[in-house]
Amino acid sequence: MIVGFTSTGEGWDAKIDPRFGRTEFILIYDEEKDELKAVDNREVSDMAHGVGPKTAQKIHELGVQVLITGNGPGGNAAEVLKNMNVKIYIKAGGMGIREAYGAYKANKLESIGG
Amino acid sequence: MRLAIASGKGGTGKTTLAVNLALKASGTMKTVLADLDVEEPNGSIFIGGETVDEKQVYRYTPAWNQKSCSLCGKCTSWCAYNALIKLGEIILVMPNLCHSCYACSELCPDGALPMEASPLGTIRHFSRGKLDFTESKLNIGLEQAAPLIKQSLNYLDENFKDHDLQILDSPPGTACSMMEAVRSADYVILVTEPTPFGLHDLKLAVETVRQLELPFAVVINRDGIGNDELDRYLKAEEIAVWARIPHQREIAELYSRGEILFDKVAAVDDALSDILQRLEGLS
Amino acid sequence: MKEIVILSGKGGTGKSSVCSALAHIKKDNILVADCDVDAADLHLIMAPENVPGVDFYSGIIAEIDAEKCIACGLCAQKCRFDAISLYEGKYRVEPLDCEGCAYCHYICPVEAIAIPQQNIGNYFQAESRLGFTLVHARLNIGAENSGKLVAKVKSIAKEQCKKEGKDFMLVDGSPGIGCPVISSLSGVDYVVLVTEATYSGLSDLERLWTLLDMFKLPGACIVNKADINPSVASEIRKFMQKKKIADLGDIPYSEDFPKAIAMGRTLIEENETRWRPVFEKIWKAIEEKI
Known part of the structure; x- marks a missing residue:
C-alpha cells in the first residue's frame, strides 16, 4: 500500500499539515518497500487559483492509495478525489507523521468518501 | 441616469x-x-x-469530450485557474474555478472542450x-x-x-x-x-x-x-x-x-x- | 493552537467590535489576523506599531510590448473580458479589466504579450497596542484574488502564532459568502457568527450557513442588537436550533459600539464593568466548544 501524508516537513518527525491544497509537502510511504520520501508541494501551494485540484492531481500521479490529512479537501479537491481511487483519512492535523500513521493502522482516524 | x-x-x-x-x-x-x-x-x-x-x-464553462480528446494535457497547462486537471486518462473540469476565458476550448487541438452553459x-x-x-x-x-x-x-x-x-x-x-x-x-x-x-x-x-x-x-x-x-x-x-x-x-x-x-x-x-x-x- | 474565525x-x-473585545479578553494568549482584506478596520482599534508593508503578488496580468506589437488585433478579438483595446495604433491592456487568463499571451503571433505577476496588495505584521500581534493586509483597489491575500495573512499569522506559543488565533473574516470568506475557512477549528436581529441579518446568516455547511464546520452564533427586534431575534434562534448552531447569547443594542469605535477603543475599554463579563462569558463558551 502507498500511504500519503500532507506534511509540514520532510521526515517521520514532521507534522501533518492540516491543509490539503496548500500543504507544503506530500510524504509518500511505500509500506512494502518500507520507504518514506518527501515531495515538495510549495510550488503548487503558492499558486493563486485551484491549489486543491492541483494537489489532488499530484497525489494521483504519485500513486497514493491512502491519504492521511487534517481538515479534509475543499469542494474542488474533493471533486477530483472522487474520481481517484484513494481512501482519505482526516483530522490528523497537528499529529506527528509517525503518530498519524499509527493512528491510521489502529483504525483510529475518521475516513471520508472513497 | x-x-x-x-x-x-x-x-x-x-x-x-x-x-x-x-x-x-x-x-x-x-x-x-x-x-x-x-x-x-x-x-x-x-x-x-x-x-x-x-x-x-x-455562464459558459468547458465540458470534456472524451471521444475526441487525445490526452495531450495542454489545456491543463494553459489554464491559469487550475480548473482543468488531468488524472491519468481523464480530464476533469472544475467549473467553480473556471473564469470562462475560452482559452482551453478554442486552443484545444482536438476540439475536445466545447463550452457548455452552467448555472451562475x-x-x-x-x-x-x-x-x-x-x-x-x-x-x-x-x-x-x-x-x-x-x-x-x-x-x-x-x-x-x-x-x-x-x-x-x-x-x-x-x-x-x-x-x-x-x-x-x-x-x-x-x-x-x-x-x-x-x-x-x-x-x-x-x-x-x-x-x-x-x-x-x-x-x-x-x-x-x-x-x-x-x-x-x-x-x-x-x-x-x-x-x-x-x-x-x-x-x-x-x-x-x-x-x-x-x-x-x-x-x-x-x-x-x-x-x-x-x-x-x-x- | 486553535483557530477561530469570526464571520x-x-x-x-x-x-469587528466583537472580535476586538474577544481579543482584549484573551490578550495574553492570542494572535489576531484581520482577513477582511477588502476593508480592514481592526488596526484602527488595535493601533499596531508602524511597520513597513510587504508587497504581495498573486496571479498575473497581461502586458503588451508596444515595440513588438504589430496591431493585428487578435488579442482584442479573443479577450472575453474586453480588457484589450486599440489606443493610438497599438493595443493596450486595461489592468482593471484583465482577469489574468493568459489567453492573449498564448496566441500573440509575435510574442509581444508578457504575463508578469501582479501586485495585489500589502500585508503587515505588527505588535498591537494591547500587546498581541496583529497581522493585517490591504488589498489594492479593484484587485481580484482577495482569497489569495487572505490565505497569505492566515499563513503568516499561523506561523507567528506557533512561534509565540499562543493557544488561540482569532480571524476577523470578510462579509459576504464569496472568495475571501471561502479562503478564510481553510484550516479553521471553529466559526463564530455575528448576526443582528434584523431580517437582513437573518437572510444573510442563512446564506452564510449554507456555505459553512458545505465545509462541515462547527459553529456558534451571537445575536447582536437582539432587543431591536425581539421577534426576528427569536426567528434567528429557531434557525440556529434547526441547524444545530450553538447559541453564544445575545448582545443588546448599544451606543457603546459606535462610541468605542469612534474613540478607537475596544468595548472592554469603553465600559469595563458592563462588557467584560459579557465577553468573558462568550469566550468561555467558545473555549468549552473547541
Missing part, C-alpha cells in the same frame, strides 16, 4: 438608502432599482412586490407600485460575483432602457465586484457613517471612484454618532455632502422589521428630497 |  449607491464598509445603510430613494423617486419618475449585492442581496426584504420575471443566469445565479424582476426592482443572487459556493453583475447590468439595458432613473445597490468593499457594479454609472453616491471605520473605508471608496473618474457625492448615515473627523476629511477633500440621515433608534427598529422608512420618519424623507433635488440639478 | 454574512453587524 444611472446612479450607483456604494460604500467601502458594509452595513452603513447602502441598501436602506437605495430602497427608500427608489421607492420615493418612483412616485414622480420611471425608476428601477437593481440589487447587485449578489452575495447577500437584501433589497427584496424591504420591497417585496410581485414577481414579473425570473431568469436563470448561466438568478435575476428576478419584481414590481411594487410603480417601481421596478431587480434582484440578482449568486448561487452559494460560487465565487464569480462580477460576471453575474455584468449580466445583470445587461438585463437593465435590455429591459429598462427608457427609465428615467436606474439605481444600483452595489456590493460593499472596493474589490472587483464593487468596481463592476459602479463603473457603468453616471453618478455615484457613497454612503458612510461618522466613525473611524466608516471614514477609513470611505477613503478607499473615494480612491476607487476617483480612479474610475466618476463624479460622486457622499451621504452620511447615522449622523450624530462618532466624531467630526469625517466632516473634516470631506471638507479638506472638497467632497459634496448631499444629505445627512440622523442616528435614531427608531430607524434601526424599522429597518430590523424590513420596513420602508421615508413615509414614517420625516428626517429620512427630507434627506431623500434633498438627494432627488441634487439629482435633478445634474441632468 | 457575519452581512456587514455592520458588529463583527
Whole structure:
C-alpha cells in the first residue's frame, strides 16, 4: 500500500499539515518497500487559483492509495478525489507523521468518501 | 441616469438608502432599482412586490469530450485557474474555478472542450407600485460575483432602457465586484457613517471612484454618532455632502422589521428630497 | 493552537467590535489576523506599531510590448473580458479589466504579450497596542484574488502564532459568502457568527450557513442588537436550533459600539464593568466548544 501524508516537513518527525491544497509537502510511504520520501508541494501551494485540484492531481500521479490529512479537501479537491481511487483519512492535523500513521493502522482516524 | 449607491464598509445603510430613494423617486419618475449585492442581496426584504420575471443566469464553462480528446494535457497547462486537471486518462473540469476565458476550448487541438452553459445565479424582476426592482443572487459556493453583475447590468439595458432613473445597490468593499457594479454609472453616491471605520473605508471608496473618474457625492448615515473627523476629511477633500440621515433608534427598529422608512420618519424623507433635488440639478 | 474565525454574512453587524473585545479578553494568549482584506478596520482599534508593508503578488496580468506589437488585433478579438483595446495604433491592456487568463499571451503571433505577476496588495505584521500581534493586509483597489491575500495573512499569522506559543488565533473574516470568506475557512477549528436581529441579518446568516455547511464546520452564533427586534431575534434562534448552531447569547443594542469605535477603543475599554463579563462569558463558551 502507498500511504500519503500532507506534511509540514520532510521526515517521520514532521507534522501533518492540516491543509490539503496548500500543504507544503506530500510524504509518500511505500509500506512494502518500507520507504518514506518527501515531495515538495510549495510550488503548487503558492499558486493563486485551484491549489486543491492541483494537489489532488499530484497525489494521483504519485500513486497514493491512502491519504492521511487534517481538515479534509475543499469542494474542488474533493471533486477530483472522487474520481481517484484513494481512501482519505482526516483530522490528523497537528499529529506527528509517525503518530498519524499509527493512528491510521489502529483504525483510529475518521475516513471520508472513497 | 444611472446612479450607483456604494460604500467601502458594509452595513452603513447602502441598501436602506437605495430602497427608500427608489421607492420615493418612483412616485414622480420611471425608476428601477437593481440589487447587485449578489452575495447577500437584501433589497427584496424591504420591497417585496410581485414577481414579473425570473431568469436563470448561466455562464459558459468547458465540458470534456472524451471521444475526441487525445490526452495531450495542454489545456491543463494553459489554464491559469487550475480548473482543468488531468488524472491519468481523464480530464476533469472544475467549473467553480473556471473564469470562462475560452482559452482551453478554442486552443484545444482536438476540439475536445466545447463550452457548455452552467448555472451562475438568478435575476428576478419584481414590481411594487410603480417601481421596478431587480434582484440578482449568486448561487452559494460560487465565487464569480462580477460576471453575474455584468449580466445583470445587461438585463437593465435590455429591459429598462427608457427609465428615467436606474439605481444600483452595489456590493460593499472596493474589490472587483464593487468596481463592476459602479463603473457603468453616471453618478455615484457613497454612503458612510461618522466613525473611524466608516471614514477609513470611505477613503478607499473615494480612491476607487476617483480612479474610475466618476463624479460622486457622499451621504452620511447615522449622523450624530462618532466624531467630526469625517466632516473634516470631506471638507479638506472638497467632497459634496448631499444629505445627512440622523442616528435614531427608531430607524434601526424599522429597518430590523424590513420596513420602508421615508413615509414614517420625516428626517429620512427630507434627506431623500434633498438627494432627488441634487439629482435633478445634474441632468 | 486553535483557530477561530469570526464571520457575519452581512456587514455592520458588529463583527469587528466583537472580535476586538474577544481579543482584549484573551490578550495574553492570542494572535489576531484581520482577513477582511477588502476593508480592514481592526488596526484602527488595535493601533499596531508602524511597520513597513510587504508587497504581495498573486496571479498575473497581461502586458503588451508596444515595440513588438504589430496591431493585428487578435488579442482584442479573443479577450472575453474586453480588457484589450486599440489606443493610438497599438493595443493596450486595461489592468482593471484583465482577469489574468493568459489567453492573449498564448496566441500573440509575435510574442509581444508578457504575463508578469501582479501586485495585489500589502500585508503587515505588527505588535498591537494591547500587546498581541496583529497581522493585517490591504488589498489594492479593484484587485481580484482577495482569497489569495487572505490565505497569505492566515499563513503568516499561523506561523507567528506557533512561534509565540499562543493557544488561540482569532480571524476577523470578510462579509459576504464569496472568495475571501471561502479562503478564510481553510484550516479553521471553529466559526463564530455575528448576526443582528434584523431580517437582513437573518437572510444573510442563512446564506452564510449554507456555505459553512458545505465545509462541515462547527459553529456558534451571537445575536447582536437582539432587543431591536425581539421577534426576528427569536426567528434567528429557531434557525440556529434547526441547524444545530450553538447559541453564544445575545448582545443588546448599544451606543457603546459606535462610541468605542469612534474613540478607537475596544468595548472592554469603553465600559469595563458592563462588557467584560459579557465577553468573558462568550469566550468561555467558545473555549468549552473547541
